[in-house]
Amino acid sequence: MKIKIERKEKPDKPKKQKKIPTIKVGTHKKLTISLWVLLIGSMSFGIYKNFTAIDMHTVHEKEIIEKQVVDTNSIESFTESFVKEYFSWQQAQDLQDKRNERLKNYLTENLQQLNTEMIRSDIPTSSIVTSFQVWSVKQHNDIEYDVLFSVGQQITEGESKKNLTSTYSITVYVDEVRNMVVIKNPTIDGKPQKASYEPVLSDSDGTVDATATEEINSFLDTFFKLYPTATEKELSYYVSNQALDVINKDYVFVELVNPVYTQVDNQVTVIVTVKYLDKETKVTQFSQFELALQKNENWKIIR
Structure with missing residues (x-):
């Protein structure tokens, strides 16, 4: 007796469908909030800078130098007193010695030594100052002044007399309390001369009838x-x-x-x-x- 065994075929398993990838929106809340905060902050800062911006421009500083008026009256007076002593002399030795003593009130020690040879003991002339004129006083620096002047002298030699006018410059040192001393010996110089300028003469222009x-x-x-x-x-x-x-x-x-x-x-x-x-x-x-x-x-x- 044959036994027939029938096998039932297993039904096919349904195929699994592939899942379609999806993007989830709104799940990263912290990141989104951070981005919004950054955006709003950037816009706010930009608006703030726009309203509070400082105009940048180049500042050109102009240096204004005010000319200081210097009172030179005392320098001129000091120079005049010195010139009257320096350009006057007598033949007698005792008078020459007195002159040298008086010049110590005006000259530095170095210039005193230099000028001891100015008047010889046997000099045949004598001199008196007849005129004095200051042409200019220029401030060389804060403490030194160049003085340009002319001096008139009457020179006597025996029975002969003649008048001379010469121009010299000296330098006067002035300290903080206005004490003064001559630091450059009288040096021959030139006085201002007549200028060649001739102004143009005006004429009536017909505007007055x-x-x-x-x-x-x-x-x-x-x-x-x-x-x-x-x-x-x-x-x-x-x-x-x-x-x-x-x-x-x-x-x-x-x-x-x-x-x-x-x-x-x-x-x-x-x-x-x-x-x-x-x-x-x-x-x-x-x-x-x-x-x-x-x-x-x-x-x-x-x-």
Whole structure:
């Protein structure tokens, strides 16, 4: 007897489907918050900087040097006293010795030694100072001053006398309490000479018509006749702003010489030479004026 065994086939297992990858949104909350905080912070900082920004620009510093007015009167007086001693001498030995002693009040010890040979014991001349003039005092540094001066001398030799004028420079040291000493011996120098400059003469430019010119001429004639002897009250009728001072001179008015008139707006500028006779010295005196005139009711000098 045959036994038949039937095998049942196992049904096929269903195939597993592949999972599709997905991105989860909103799960990293801490990172997202951090990014938002960073973004908001950056924007806030930018806005803050925009409103509080400091303009950067280059600052150019200008150094202003104020000229200090130095009183040189004491230096000039010191120099004059020294020059009168230095350029004066006598032939007698005792007088020369006294001169050398007096020079110690002005010269350094080194210069005293140098100048002992200036006047020989047998010198045939004597000298007196007749004039003195300072041309310039230049501040060499904070404590030294260069002085340029001219000195006039009368030189006597026997019965002969002659006058000389020479120009020298010295250097004077001034300490903190204004004590002074000569530190450079009188050294021959040149005095200022006449400049070759010649100013351009002005001419009337036609801005003042003939009628106004006649009025101004009449006004100036009247004023300059009065001016030499005018009191302050009398001047006030012709002059404003104290443009001219009282002079109290015994002058006789002669004429206006070459008046030049120029008008700008309501003011007339006058350049004029006034010819006077000086009754005290008997010379003819030419005074030159540049004035500004203005007419309200009458003409008046305002500057």
